[in-house]
Amino acid sequence: MQLTLEFGGGLELLCDSKKIHNVNIEQQNGENKLTMKDLLSWVRTNLIKERPEMFMKGDTVRPGVLVLVNDCDWELSGQLETSLEEKDVVVFISTLHGG
Amino acid sequence: MEGAGERKRGVRLCCVCKKARASVKRPKTLDHICRECFYHAFESEIHQVIIRNSLFRPGERVAIGASGGKDSTVLAYVLSKLNRLHNYGLHLFLLSVDEGITGYRDDSLETVHRNQVQYGLPLKVVSYKDLYGWTMDQIVDVIGFKNNCTFCGVFRRQALDRGASLLKVDKLVTGHNADDIAETVLLNLLRGDVARLSRCTSITTGEDGPIPRCKPFNPNLDSFITYAYFKRLDYFSTECIYSPNAYRGFAREFIKDLERIRPRAILDIIKSGENFRISTTTKMPEQGTCERCGYISSQKWCKACVLLDGLNRGLPKLGIGRSRGSVGSENGNESKVEKSIQGKQCGTLDF
Ligand SMILES: [Zn+2]
Ligand SMILES: [Zn+2]
Ligand SMILES: [Zn+2]
Numbered sequence: 001m002q003l004t005l006e007f008g009g010g011l012e013l014l015c016d017s018k019k020i021h022n023v024n025i026e027q028q029n030g031e032n033k034l035t036m037k038d039l040l041s042w043v044r045t046n047l048i049k050e051r052p053e054m055f056m057k058g059d060t061v062r063p064g065v066l067v068l069v070n071d072c073d074w075e076l077s078g079q080l081e082t083s084l085e086e087k088d089v090v091v092f093i094s095t096l097h098g099g
Numbered sequence: 100m101e102g103a104g105e106r107k108r109g110v111r112l113c114c115v116c117k118k119a120r121a122s123v124k125r126p127k128t129l130d131h132i133c134r135e136c137f138y139h140a141f142e143s144e145i146h147q148v149i150i151r152n153s154l155f156r157p158g159e160r161v162a163i164g165a166s167g168g169k170d171s172t173v174l175a176y177v178l179s180k181l182n183r184l185h186n187y188g189l190h191l192f193l194l195s196v197d198e199g200i201t202g203y204r205d206d207s208l209e210t211v212h213r214n215q216v217q218y219g220l221p222l223k224v225v226s227y228k229d230l231y232g233w234t235m236d237q238i239v240d241v242i243g244f245k246n247n248c249t250f251c252g253v254f255r256r257q258a259l260d261r262g263a264s265l266l267k268v269d270k271l272v273t274g275h276n277a278d279d280i281a282e283t284v285l286l287n288l289l290r291g292d293v294a295r296l297s298r299c300t301s302i303t304t305g306e307d308g309p310i311p312r313c314k315p316f317n318p319n320l321d322s323f324i325t326y327a328y329f330k331r332l333d334y335f336s337t338e339c340i341y342s343p344n345a346y347r348g349f350a351r352e353f354i355k356d357l358e359r360i361r362p363r364a365i366l367d368i369i370k371s372g373e374n375f376r377i378s379t380t381t382k383m384p385e386q387g388t389c390e391r392c393g394y395i396s397s398q399k400w401c402k403a404c405v406l407l408d409g410l411n412r413g414l415p416k417l418g419i420g421r422s423r424g425s426v427g428s429e430n431g432n433e434s435k436v437e438k439s440i441q442g443k444q445c446g447t448l449d450f
Contacts, residue, residue: 008328009169009324010336062352063355063358063359064278064352066325071122071134072120072121073122073123073124073325076111076121091328094336095323095324096348096352
């Protein structure tokens with residue numbers, strides 16, 4: 001599944017200082033289903049190069065990280081349960097520093 | 100949530116206009132609204148604070164403390180918009196402080212320079228180097244990473260005042276979101292700083308100082324980041340390299356954790372801060388002027404001059420920590436001076 005991931009508010013520093021990542025995620029056992037929960041663990045394994053605790057806490061994002069799926073707050077789409085589709089755009093922005 | 104409607108993802112409608120797709124959830128009201136309704140709500144909340152508190156008068160010159168970060172960028176954008184829209188009649192300026200921090204402030208100043216063009220607001224930059232003869236980089240070379248925020252905080256506050264008087268402004272406004280204020284309430288509580296605790300939720304402060312400062316702030320203004328992102332505002336978001344400021348970081352994380360469990364937590368912390376106001380019995384020291392530089396000071400020398408004197412004499416610890424015999428302490432107020440200098444942390448809040 002092809003997705004565009006964007007990191008901001010300092011989170012880009014955790015993944016090679018690159019803000020936009022076009023990724024292709026191989027799904028397990030050929031199932032064409034991917035949730036935000038799957039995506040987070042994929043990002044943690046494949047994109048985050050340092051200080052993963054700045055990005056995640058437990059199995060979800062750290063409090064203070066804004067998540068948008070296609071420009072819509074993921075709290076409106078079911079957070080971890082949000083199901084992703086081909087060409088979706090997912091944005092992660094840290095609000096924790098930089099006033 | 101509409102149960103099995105996975106494909107229906109994102110089709111909830113805005114609960115204000117009932118037309119557009121909702122994309123923002125407001126943490127305080129839990130309303131889900133569309134982008135346009137969100138912009139409108141956000142901007143009118145700032146407008147309401149300005150009107151309700153009679154913050155400005157027509158014709159006033161107002162400096163916006165601009166760090167290049169999201170809050171001040173959002174404030175600059177919204178304030179110049181409201182100024183046009185509601186005919187406030189203000190002359191707005193951007194005011195930035197160049198602490199002289201390579202790789203941090205030089206980058207964020209570039210952002211402010213772009214904002215100057217984007218918003219058509221004149222920009223004034225005052226630098227530590229010009230004002231004090233030292234850059235933060237040079238100060239850190241001498242004193243190391245400990246205590247450097249003491250210098251940063253004292254110097255920045257004074258630098259903003261000096262910049263504001265160079266611009267001949269009537270007021271200095273700074274941008275703050277609800278998280279910042281809640282965090283500051285908590286930090287002041289943890290430090291036992293009741294005077295600052297009671298002041299930190301005020302809309303206007305420093306009426307006794309050279310330039311009144313105000314923050315057109317409202318506890319409901321939680322979504323600076325969302326606003327900045329959707330409006331594609333150009334801001335800078337790297338942490339000051341000299342300010343790992345672990346204590347503040349813990350406080351921030353703590354309140355964000357609380358908020359996740361109970362969304363009202365931040366609002367309630369601020370409310371507690373506001374209610375502390377009435378219990379202020381701490382008498383503020385009488386204000387005079389610094390014998391050396393003329394800046395407002397309750398002591399013979401202002402804090403910046405005490406710190407600067409230590410730096411220039413090669414005794415940088417003078418004025419911080421527990422050292423005895425600091426300048427300006429003849430009147431037995433020594434520990435008080437030290438405490439107030441120490442308590443002032445570098446950060447986004449200069450109140
Ligand atoms: Zn709407
Ligand atoms: Zn600092
Ligand atoms: Zn002085």
